[in-house]
Structures are given as C-alpha cells and as structure tokens.
Amino acid sequence: MHDKKDESVEYWIEEFLTARATRKPSPHTLEAYRRDLRTVAALAGETEAAPLPLDALSPRALRAAFARFAGARAAASVHRAWSTWNSFFTFLVAEGVVPGNPMPAVGRPRAPLPQPKPLRGEDTPEELLAAVAQAAGRQRDPWPERDLAVLALALCAGLRLSELLALRVASVGGRAGERRVDVAGKGGRPRTVPIEDGVDRVLADYLDSCRRRFGARSVRPDAPLLVDRHGEPLRRGGLQYLVESCYRRAGIVDRVPRGARLHALRHTFATRLAEDGASAAEIMRLLGHASLTSSQAYIEVTAGQQRAAVRSNRTNRVLAGLVRGGPGVTGG
Numbered sequence: 001m002h003d004k005k006d007e008s009v010e011y012w013i014e015e016f017l018t019a020r021a022t023r024k025p026s027p028h029t030l031e032a033y034r035r036d037l038r039t040v041a042a043l044a045g046e047t048e049a050a051p052l053p054l055d056a057l058s059p060r061a062l063r064a065a066f067a068r069f070a071g072a073r074a075a076a077s078v079h080r081a082w083s084t085w086n087s088f089f090t091f092l093v094a095e096g097v098v099p100g101n102p103m104p105a106v107g108r109p110r111a112p113l114p115q116p117k118p119l120r121g122e123d124t125p126e127e128l129l130a131a132v133a134q135a136a137g138r139q140r141d142p143w144p145e146r147d148l149a150v151l152a153l154a155l156c157a158g159l160r161l162s163e164l165l166a167l168r169v170a171s172v173g174g175r176a177g178e179r180r181v182d183v184a185g186k187g188g189r190p191r192t193v194p195i196e197d198g199v200d201r202v203l204a205d206y207l208d209s210c211r212r213r214f215g216a217r218s219v220r221p222d223a224p225l226l227v228d229r230h231g232e233p234l235r236r237g238g239l240q241y242l243v244e245s246c247y248r249r250a251g252i253v254d255r256v257p258r259g260a261r262l263h264a265l266r267h268t269f270a271t272r273l274a275e276d277g278a279s280a281a282e283i284m285r286l287l288g289h290a291s292l293t294s295s296q297a298y299i300e301v302t303a304g305q306q307r308a309a310v311r312s313n314r315t316n317r318v319l320a321g322l323v324r325g326g327p328g329v330t331g332g
Contacts, residue, residue, distance in 0.1 A: 007054070008051035008052055008053060008054070009041045009045070009051070009052045009053070009054055009056075009057065010038075010041070010051055010052070011051075012054065012088075012092060012097065013034065013037045013038065013041070013088070015091075015095075016033075016037075016087075016088050016091045016092075017030055017033060017034060019091060020033065020087075032080070032084075033084050036080065036081040036084040036085070037084060037085065037088060039069065039081070040062070040065050040066065040069055040081060040085060041057075041065075043064075043065035043066075043068050043069055044056065044057055044061045044062055044064070044065035054092070054097065054098060057102065058102065059102040059105035059106065062085070062102055062103070062105075062106050063105065063106050063107070066078070066081075066082065066106050066107070066108075069081060070109075075109035075110070078108065078109050079108055079109055079110070082103065082106065082108035085103055085106075086101065086103040089101040089102065089103055116267045116270065116271055117257035117259075117260040117263065117264055117267050118257075118264060118267040118268040118270075118271040118272075119252070119255055119256060119257075119264050119265070119267075119268045120255040120256075120257070121252070121255050124252055124255050124268075125155055125265075125268055127250055127252060128151065128155075128246065128247070128250045128252055129148065129151060129152070129155070130250075131246075131249055131250035131251070132144060132147045132148050132151060132246045132249060132250060133148050141229050143209065143229060145202075145205050145206040145208075145209040146206055146209065146210075146226070146227075147242060147245075147246055148202050148205075148206070149202050149203055149205075149206035149226070150164065150226060150239070150242060150243065150246075151243075151246060151265065152198070152199045152202045152203070153167075153181070153199070153203075154243075154262060154265035154266055154269070155265045155268060155269055156195065156196070156198070156199045156269065157181055157183075157193045157195055157199065157269070158193065158266045158269035158270055158286055158287050159181075159183060159193075159266065160185075160186065160263070160266060160288075161236065161239060161240070161262050161263070162186070162236075163183050163184060163185060163186075163288075164226060164234075164239060164262075165226065165233070165234060165235070165236065165239060166183075166184045167181070167183075167224070167225035167226060168221065168222055168223065168224060168225055169207065169219055169220060169221050169222070169223045169224075169225050170221035170222065171183070171225060172195070172200075172203055172225070178194075179194070179195050179196075179197075179199075179200045180192050180193060180194050180195060181193050181195055183288065185288035186288060189288055191285065191286075191288045193286055207219050210227065210231075213231065214227075214231040218231055226239070239262065240261055240262060243261060243262045243265070244261065266287070269287075270283055270286075270287055273286065
C-alpha cells in the first residue's frame with residue numbers, strides 16, 4: 001500500500017493522466033478522461049470535505065455516483081466513463097495505492113455498437129470509381145492511377161486509413177489467381193486480404209505510373225505503396241483530402257454519411273459482404289475486427305434493410321389493409 005494517505009483523488013487523477021500520456025492519446029481523449037474522472041469524483045464526494053480522499057471511493061459511493069451520472073447521459077457516455085474509472089483503479093492497484101479495484105461492483109450499460117455508415121445509393125461505389133478513373137480537367141496534376149488505387153483498396157479490401165498509410169510495395173504479393181495484400185492491422189493484429197484481378201490490375205497500373213514519375217527506386221519492395229505528387233509517403237491529412245476530392249469530382253458528396261470520410265468506403269466493403277451472404281466470422285477476418293460483435297452489426301443492418309424493403313412492397317400494404325386485425329396464418 002502507498003503510505004501517502006493525504007494525497008487526494010485529484011492528485012491521482014493527474015498522475016494517471018500523466019501515465020496514460022506515454023501511449024500518445026489525442027488531446028481530446030485525454031480531456032475526455034479528465035472530464036469523466038472529475039465529474040464522477042465530484043458526485044461521489046458531494047458529502048465529503050474537499051479535497052476528496054481516495055478512501056472515500058467505496059463501492060457504495062461509486063455506485064451512487066454512477067447512478068446520478070447516468071441520469072441525464074446516454075448509455076455510451078456512461079460506458080465510456082466506467083471504462084475510464086476501471087483503468088484509473090487498475091493504475092492505482094499497480095502503483096500500490098489501493099488494495100483492489102471496486103469497479104466490478106459498479107454496474108455499467110452495454111456499449112451500443114456503432115452503426116455502419118456505407119455510401120448511400122446502390123450504384124454509388126461504381127459511379128465513384130468510374131468518375132475517378134478519368135483525369136479531371138480542372139486538376140493541376142491529375143493522377144487517376146493513384147486515386148483509383150486508394151479507392152480500390154478501401155472499397156475492395158476494406159482497409160482503414162492507418163492501414164493504407166502503412167502499406168509497402170511488398171505488401172501486395174502472391175501468385176496469379178491468389179493475389180493478396182498483407183495488412184498491419186489495428187492493435188498489432190496482422191491480416192491477409194485476398195484481392196481479385198481488377199484490384200491487382202489497378203495496383204499494377206498505379207506502380208507503373210510511379211515508375212514513370214519518380215523512377216525505379218519508387219517501386220522497391222520497401223518503398224511506401226501510396227505516395228503524394230512529390231513521391232513522398234502519403235500522410236493522414238493528404239489521404240483524407242484525396243478521398244474527399246474524389247467524392248467532389250464524382251458528385252457524390254451528398255451520399256457520404258456525415259463524419260465517415262474514408263471509413264465510408266470500408267463500411268461499404270463490409271456491408272456488401274453481408275449483402276452477398278458472408279458470415280460474421282468471414283467479415284471479422286477480412287476487416288480485422290477484434291471480436292465477432294463488431295462484424296455482426298453489418299449483418300444486422302443488412303437484415304433490417306431487407307425487411308424494410310419487403311415492408312415497402314405495395315402488395316404487402318394492400319394485404320395488410322385486407323386482413324387488418326385478423327389472425328395469423330397457420331399451417332403449411
């Protein structure tokens with residue numbers, strides 16, 4: 001046990017945030033941690049003198065604080081705050097400040113799964129690819145081969161932004177008919193995604209264009225696969241701007257879900273897998289999800305869309321009017 005009994009909850013919150021900073025979270029994430037910790041601590045210490053001592057954070061006090069915290073907040077916000085406090089107490093236990101973590105005694109809601117945000121419109125992906133494949137006259141330095149390669153990898157392999165940026169020329173390999181892209185996935189989980197002839201040809205055309213623009217060194221196995229117009233590795237902001245520019249050139253900005261950007265392409269890949277009958281396990285492997293739960297969301301959304309389509313059928317509406325209030329059909 002730590003012998004500094006007079007150190008307050010606020011003191012250890014700042015110590016915890018300092019320790020978390022070594023993981024390089026965004027300033028927004030750190031501020032969210034601080035806000036959740038301070039808000040719940042204030043609720044737990046309403047009857048305590050300030051500064052709040054650590055031993056005031058009993059399971060009972062925390063349960064009451066979280067009950068008040070949950071009153072006006074969404075389940076996702078409560079779940080996030082619970083996870084932050086759980087990490088906080090895990091840190092305190094590791095530091096020898098408290099003997100155990102009381103958070104398992106505090107209830108938490110299930111975190112709602114984020115809803116997939118694919119491109120809207122049945123033919124939108126094809127319209128996007130067709131528009132980008134042609135050099136736009138208003139571009140100062142059109143490079144349709146590169147732009148098409150980015151879209152193909154996102155739409156037909158489901159790669160995340162960070163995964164696209166991490167690709168090397170050697171990441172694409174395999175024999176004819178068995179081509180693949182090796183992906184450095186989220187959380188250090190590598191995966192291999194098969195690619196078909198169309199994507200393979202797009203990537204081959206793109207590498208040929210790199211060779212013409214920047215020379216043979218640009219297509220060495222260890223060279224970055226995706227580069228900017230100066231031959232330098234694409235960065236996060238440049239890739240996001242590239243994708244948004246493609247949306248504008250194709251005239252589909254209004255069909256991109258708000259806040260989705262490049263992720264809309266990955267969601268489109270996964271949604272079409274589900275529509276074409278892929279299982280949650282197959283989607284999980286191809287997208288690099290850590291659990292089946294994330295992948296199941298695409299199947300559930302697709303099933304809901306199919307039911308909505310059936311429900312909109314005019315014949316169904318007429319039939320509902322004819323049998324209003326009647327018993328269900330039984331038998332074969």
